[in-house]
Amino acid sequence: MPHKFTLEYAKYLDEKDPLKSFREKFYIPFVGDKQAVYFLGNSLGLQPKTAQDEVLNVMENWANFGVEGFFMGDEPWLDYHKEITPLIANIVGAKPAEVVTMNHLTVNLHLMMISFYNPSATRYKIICEAKAFPSDQYAFASQVKMHGLNIEDCIIEVHPKAGTELITTADILAAIEVHKNSVALVCFGAVNYYTGQVFDVEKITIAANNVGAYAGFDLAHAAGNINLQLHNWNVDFACWCNYKYLNSGPGAIAGAFIHEKHLQNKNLKRLEGWWGNDISNRFKMEKTFTPASSAEAWQMSTAPIMLLAAHKASLNIFADAGFDNLIVKNKLLSEYLFYILKEINTGNKFEILTPINPNERGCLVSLFVYKNAKVIFDEFIKNGIFADWREPNVIRVAAIPLYNTFENIYFFGTILQKLLTNN
Numbered sequence: 001m002p003h004k005f006t007l008e009y010a011k012y013l014d015e016k017d018p019l020k021s022f023r024e025k026f027y028i029p030f031v032g033d034k035q036a037v038y039f040l041g042n043s044l045g046l047q048p049k050t051a052q053d054e055v056l057n058v059m060e061n062w063a064n065f066g067v068e069g070f071f072m073g074d075e076p077w078l079d080y081h082k083e084i085t086p087l088i089a090n091i092v093g094a095k096p097a098e099v100v101t102m103n104h105l106t107v108n109l110h111l112m113m114i115s116f117y118n119p120s121a122t123r124y125k126i127i128c129e130a131k132a133f134p135s136d137q138y139a140f141a142s143q144v145k146m147h148g149l150n151i152e153d154c155i156i157e158v159h160p161k162a163g164t165e166l167i168t169t170a171d172i173l174a175a176i177e178v179h180k181n182s183v184a185l186v187c188f189g190a191v192n193y194y195t196g197q198v199f200d201v202e203k204i205t206i207a208a209n210n211v212g213a214y215a216g217f218d219l220a221h222a223a224g225n226i227n228l229q230l231h232n233w234n235v236d237f238a239c240w241c242n243y244k245y246l247n248s249g250p251g252a253i254a255g256a257f258i259h260e261k262h263l264q265n266k267n268l269k270r271l272e273g274w275w276g277n278d279i280s281n282r283f284k285m286e287k288t289f290t291p292a293s294s295a296e297a298w299q300m301s302t303a304p305i306m307l308l309a310a311h312k313a314s315l316n317i318f319a320d321a322g323f324d325n326l327i328v329k330n331k332l333l334s335e336y337l338f339y340i341l342k343e344i345n346t347g348n349k350f351e352i353l354t355p356i357n358p359n360e361r362g363c364l365v366s367l368f369v370y371k372n373a374k375v376i377f378d379e380f381i382k383n384g385i386f387a388d389w390r391e392p393n394v395i396r397v398a399a400i401p402l403y404n405t406f407e408n409i410y411f412f413g414t415i416l417q418k419l420l421t422n423n
């Protein structure tokens with residue numbers, strides 16, 4: 001059936017949505033006495049109703065057992081991550097041994113670069129996207145400086161084609177070819193934070209590896225949003241945050257992936273701490289570090305169990321919904337959003353920066369609004385819509401399959417249409 005921009009049709013889509021009951025598992029913010037249209041899961045995912053119980057359970061075990069909580073109670077903390085690892089591995093397409101939940105995204109990017117960016121006299125460049133998320137740019141630049149090298153010589157940015165915000169795979173592959181004798185690391189956001197463009201992780205990895213460079217990815221906007229097959233695509237490393245699409249709370253504990261092909265490589269450099277020591281002799285307090293045989297070898301400090309608890313609550317919801325099902329709904333939601341955006345853009349008042357091709361986008365959609373963008377954006381919240389603002393005049397929205405509805409998209413369309421007419 002062709003799409004329609006009507007409330008009745010949006011309600012019909014919601015009615016036949018097999019995942020509709022999952023919205024009930026989240027606290028939806030209110031504006032006044034009405035539930036908001038929360039299109040900001042790309043920034044901070046909503047709170048699962050089970051998160052407080054999971055955290056409280058840790059608090060209770062702490063109260064009841066003190067430090068013995070590591071070994072006692074219904075969920076001993078020493079094994080706490082064991083439930084989490086396969087759940088997150090499934091979402092990023094990894095083997096459980098390739099995944100570790102630790103630290104925060106930028107910290108993990110630095111730790112991965114310690115292992116995968118070791119410039120030599122001939123191979124020292126990092127190829128990345130132009131206008132990468134600032135934290136990534138700072139990480140690249142500070143790593144280059146730490147090696148005593150020059151940022152201009154080492155950081156090669158691939159730019160969008162003139163007149164667009166999108167970077168083509170061909171241009172990325174061409175940059176790798178041009179710098180094939182000097183590139184050490186190719187590092188991209190798998191989904192660009194500004195445009196929502198999904199990069200071809202597999203092709204970039206093959207091209208990087210073929211010229212003797214490592215391929216690493218920032219999955220901040222990819223983990224929990226798009227289908228990833230990190231293991232099968234042979235990605236060398238990846239890191240992500242869990243507070244956006246993965247609903248694990250503000251400043252949530254993050255994740256990292258190291259491909260199995262590197263796990264036993266004794267020549268790889270790594271910053272080490274006792275929590276990365278194999279569990280079999282971790283508490284013998286020996287002088288020599290015995291790395292865990294998995295990605296956990298990169299873990300340095302005691303696991304923060306309360307953060308893991310909030311993360312677990314969300315991952316269990318993902319598992320109940322089924323990640324493949326969520327990807328199907330993700331595509332349906334964004335298809336309907338694109339349809340409505342085209343319907344209301346009769347006066348060409350905005351440009352959709354996000355690729356039209358459904359294979360090149362997840363649920364993050366960026367609109368470049370030509371006139372009075374900030375005025376329009378400020379009106380959203382008064383109308384009960386949470387959206388995201390990026391200078392100079394970009395409005396980003398994300399319809400999240402776990403808790404957004406087709407009706408949310410319809411409502412957003414009606415408000416945007418009204419605001420565009422009035423501005």
Ligand SMILES: Cc1ncc(COP(=O)(O)O)c(C=O)c1O
Pocket residue numbers: 104105106107133135136189193218220221241
């Ligand atoms: C693409 C991207 N990379 C890195 C970061 C930084 O993450 P963190 O503050 O968790 O280190 C963010 C945060 O929003 C991001 O969107």
